[in-house]
Amino acid sequence: MDGWNFIRLVHALRQVSVSISSQDILEAQVCLDRFPDLSEKQILKSLFIHHPQDSLMFETIWRILLENPKSSVLNHSKDGAKDALLEENQDSSGTGGQGVGRGSGGVSLTAKGNILDFSHITNLIPFTRLEELTCNGLEFEEIVQINLAEMDYYTWINSYDLAYQRSELSEEDWYTHQNNRTTLMREIKQQVFTAQVSHENSWEPLARQHWLFKPLSTLTDEEKGLVKSSIRKLARKLAMRPGSRWKISPRGSIDISRIISQSIQWDGILFRLSYRQRIPRAPELVVLCDVSNSMAAFVEFLIYIVMCLRARFRKIRVFFFIDSVWDVSDFVWDDDLGVVKQEIKSWGRMASSGFTDYGVVFRELAENQLRDLSSRATLVILGDGKNNFRPAQPEYLAQISSRVRNVFWLNPLDSQEWNEPDNMIKEYQKYCSKVYRCRSASDFQRVVKDVF
Amino acid sequence: MQASPLDLAQVLKEEGYLIDEESATTLFLSLTLEKPCLIEGPAGVGKTQLALALARAEKRKLIRLQCYEGLDLNKALYDWNYAKQLLRLQLAKTEEWDEIKVDLFSEEFLLTRPLLESILSPEPVLLLIDELDKSDEEFESFLLELLAEQQITIPELGTIVSKTLPIVILTSNNTRDFSDALRRRCIHIYLTYPTLEREISILSSQAPELSDRLTKDVCEFVARVRKLPIQKLPSVSETIDFARALNALQKETINYGELMGTLSVLLKYPKDIAKLEERLKKWETEAQHRH
Numbered sequence: 001m002d003g004w005n006f007i008r009l010v011h012a013l014r015q016v017s018v019s020i021s022s023q024d025i026l027e028a029q030v031c032l033d034r035f036p037d038l039s040e041k042q043i044l045k046s047l048f049i050h051h052p053q054d055s056l057m058f059e060t061i062w063r064i065l066l067e068n069p070k071s072s073v074l075n076h077s078k079d080g081a082k083d084a085l086l087e088e089n090q091d092s093s094g095t096g097g098q099g100v101g102r103g104s105g106g107v108s109l110t111a112k113g114n115i116l117d118f119s120h121i122t123n124l125i126p127f128t129r130l131e132e133l134t135c136n137g138l139e140f141e142e143i144v145q146i147n148l149a150e151m152d153y154y155t156w157i158n159s160y161d162l163a164y165q166r167s168e169l170s171e172e173d174w175y176t177h178q179n180n181r182t183t184l185m186r187e188i189k190q191q192v193f194t195a196q197v198s199h200e201n202s203w204e205p206l207a208r209q210h211w212l213f214k215p216l217s218t219l220t221d222e223e224k225g226l227v228k229s230s231i232r233k234l235a236r237k238l239a240m241r242p243g244s245r246w247k248i249s250p251r252g253s254i255d256i257s258r259i260i261s262q263s264i265q266w267d268g269i270l271f272r273l274s275y276r277q278r279i280p281r282a283p284e285l286v287v288l289c290d291v292s293n294s295m296a297a298f299v300e301f302l303i304y305i306v307m308c309l310r311a312r313f314r315k316i317r318v319f320f321f322i323d324s325v326w327d328v329s330d331f332v333w334d335d336d337l338g339v340v341k342q343e344i345k346s347w348g349r350m351a352s353s354g355f356t357d358y359g360v361v362f363r364e365l366a367e368n369q370l371r372d373l374s375s376r377a378t379l380v381i382l383g384d385g386k387n388n389f390r391p392a393q394p395e396y397l398a399q400i401s402s403r404v405r406n407v408f409w410l411n412p413l414d415s416q417e418w419n420e421p422d423n424m425i426k427e428y429q430k431y432c433s434k435v436y437r438c439r440s441a442s443d444f445q446r447v448v449k450d451v452f
Numbered sequence: 453m454q455a456s457p458l459d460l461a462q463v464l465k466e467e468g469y470l471i472d473e474e475s476a477t478t479l480f481l482s483l484t485l486e487k488p489c490l491i492e493g494p495a496g497v498g499k500t501q502l503a504l505a506l507a508r509a510e511k512r513k514l515i516r517l518q519c520y521e522g523l524d525l526n527k528a529l530y531d532w533n534y535a536k537q538l539l540r541l542q543l544a545k546t547e548e549w550d551e552i553k554v555d556l557f558s559e560e561f562l563l564t565r566p567l568l569e570s571i572l573s574p575e576p577v578l579l580l581i582d583e584l585d586k587s588d589e590e591f592e593s594f595l596l597e598l599l600a601e602q603q604i605t606i607p608e609l610g611t612i613v614s615k616t617l618p619i620v621i622l623t624s625n626n627t628r629d630f631s632d633a634l635r636r637r638c639i640h641i642y643l644t645y646p647t648l649e650r651e652i653s654i655l656s657s658q659a660p661e662l663s664d665r666l667t668k669d670v671c672e673f674v675a676r677v678r679k680l681p682i683q684k685l686p687s688v689s690e691t692i693d694f695a696r697a698l699n700a701l702q703k704e705t706i707n708y709g710e711l712m713g714t715l716s717v718l719l720k721y722p723k724d725i726a727k728l729e730e731r732l733k734k735w736e737t738e739a740q741h742r743h
Contacts, residue, residue: 021636027485034484038457038477046478050635052492052642170738175679229629233589251524254534270538 001032001040005066009044012061015203017210018054053211053226060206064194125191126150134195140209143192157181212442227441228304234448235308245279252277284315284376286404288365290383291344292322292356298412298439302382303340305444317373322348323357325364356386358424359393366396370403381409381432385418385425392427401431410438410447454480460509469498469505470654475641479506482639488599488620490584490635493643495625496687500582502643503621507578512619515573516580517566519587525594530606531563557608567595571604571614578619585624592634599637648675651691658692662699669706670695674718680731682724694718708736 006028010020028047032040041062049055129150133143148154160177163169169177196205207213211223212230219227248255255276263270287309289302310316317329326347348354373379379400401407409432411418411425418425429435436447454460457480461471471479479502482489491499507514517528537556564572570579581595598604599620603613622638624630646654651671656662662670674691686694697717698706711732719725 019632019636024636027487031481031484035456042474042477043481046481046639050632050638050640052640055642167734171676171735233629251522251526269542273534 130195134199246276249277288381321361355388362396379407387424392424406433409435463509467505467508490638497643499623503580512578530568570618576616581622585627
């Protein structure tokens with residue numbers, strides 16, 4: 001591997017928030033030098049990738065940079081690359097046959113029936129069409145969706161789903177089909193990345209798809225797991241800050257004064273050792289969580305945050321609300337989020353109209369719950385501030401705010417959206433200690449660092 | 453020290469561990485660079501076994517530190533022998549100052565725990581820090597100095613540098629994520645369930661008494677089970693147990709109808725077993741269709 005490609009690879013990886021230290025680079029050079037027989041990719045992957053979840057990103061970048069002769073990304077010979085692309089695509093529509101009528105050389109998955117050749121999967125994907133969509137400035141997910149639809153992907157998977165349900169499809173075939181699905185999906189994403197990276201002439205599109213920065217509502221299951229584990233870590237950090245008080249404990253640091261005072265009982269002879277430990281400071285937390293429909297995409301994470309906080313904090317009160325407040329502090333929580341969601345749904349149907357009304361909620365809280373809250377409590381509101389054109393009644397939030405130590409508002413919407421006419425966050429903002437945008441895992445990390 | 457990943461794979465094979473090429477390369481690089489190796493992956497894919505086999509292959513003494521919640525510096529690294537110090541103080545009452553001028557914080561009163569032991573050891577050792585994810589997060593930061601510099605600092609004694617450079621292997625089941633500082637200092641191997649071919653060769657090397665037919669059948673069956681949405685997927689060791697169990701029952705092949713009762717060797721949750729039994733019926737009818 002020449003030095004230029006090496007530097008480009010390191011640069012690209014750093015752009016998509018894979019951290020590579022200078023020591024990593026040094027070691028990589030040593031190894032490349034000492035073991036010319038080993039695969040370069042293997043060496044670099046072993047030395048650069050420290051998180052299993054980053055390895056997919058590495059593969060993507062490696063392919064774009066070093067295995068993709070047709071698109072010379074970040075090079076200036078873009079025109080040349082395009083010509084090569086066109087040729088490639090004509091080839092594919094030639095072999096595919098059916099795809100010609102679809103305008104840009106797309107291949108229909110259903111038309112090809114069961115004889116799909118997944119070893120040449122790249123040829124199935126109309127790269128020029130992807131480039132066209134990319135140039136129109138569409139988002140990553142949108143391009144993928146459009147492309148899937150044009151390939152009749154949904155008809156294709158539905159027909160297999162049906163066949164499997166009717167048990168016309170054997171289990172082996174079903175698994176093969178599932179694998180094909182994943183391969184196809186991965187390949188399309190890879191192609192879209194390639195198109196986007198070459199279009200924007202930067203690694204920005206890849207960085208945007210990193211799980212830390214993706215909006216919570218568009219995560220895949222795997223990424224959800226990552227986000228949850230980072231939330232769990234943060235919640236733990238929150239709860240584990242040592243306080244200034246000590247308690248006697250079987251382990252910890254030596255408690256000299258206690259040992260001496262005890263030794264007096266035995267004529268100054270040291271007989272038994274005492275240890276002590278700091279008592280973790282337990283902050284009082286009151287969480288208000290909006291569970292209405294406008295929040296549906298985020299509710300899963302909000303509930304997860306709440307669950308993690310609940311597991312860690314002794315003094316925590318949790319309220320769900322839509323247009324009335326539901327105290328769920330004593331609710332028994334399963335690890336299964338599905339159950340909780342179901343509960344919320346049935347409660348929502350019973351106790352509310354389904355439209356959020358912050359004014360009423362704050363009034364209810366101020367009138368009924370406020371006297372139970374201590375002045376050291378922190379109120380965390382999770383909601384988008386959309387009030388459905390009802391009166392804001394900020395005076396109640398003002399009343400609450402004067403009684404507790406801090407009010408923090410975590411809002412999943414972008415700050416531009418806060419100015420929309422039905423959004424009341426502007427009204428409430430002045431009574432909050434701070435309002436944060438909280439739509440991705442990295443946002444949440446920042447909030448935790450800032451607030452607690 | 454082996455000259456290439458293939459040699460490494462070969463010596464590990466002689467010790468009864470079959471490693472795939474990618475992991476062998478990574479492990480080889482970590483040995484060459486003298487960096488700690490962090491092995492991650494689901495339970496039962498042979499993470500600890502790899503470390504044990506490596507210790508045998510490299511002819512190093514194994515020092516093992518099993519992590520658990522609440523494990524702290526005093527249990528893992530070193531501790532002062534307070535009782536002994538107290539005894540020394542008691543004795544001091546009867547002596548002259550010159551005689552009792554003993555440093556209470558000298559090696560005499562130091563209790564070595566696994567991590568310090570591996571640093572002090574005069575012969576080369578392999579330090580296995582098992583299931584690091586079970587330990588508390590604070591514990592990770594104790595490890596950083598050891599992992600990066602192969603040394604330990606004890607405030608009262610100063611820095612102790614290792615003379616023989618232990619090979620350090622850490623394993624984790626991913627119950628929690630590690631800090632970037634720890635990850636940066638390690639080389640990573642991610643082990644997953646073996647491929648069908650590799651599992652067949654593992655099984656035939658671990659349980660040579662089985663017939664080829666049964667070995668193949670069992671591995672295919674297990675590979676199929678691993679695709680089901682169950683809580684705990686069968687591990688390699690469970691595959692071996694399952695094959696031995698079938699052999700003990702004088703079975704020569706796998707017959708879906710006759711497996712009830714043996715499944716608890718393979719799966720560990722009643723819910724999972726129920727799910728599999730349901731599938732078995734389906735597979736049985738499918739198999740009959742085919743014949």
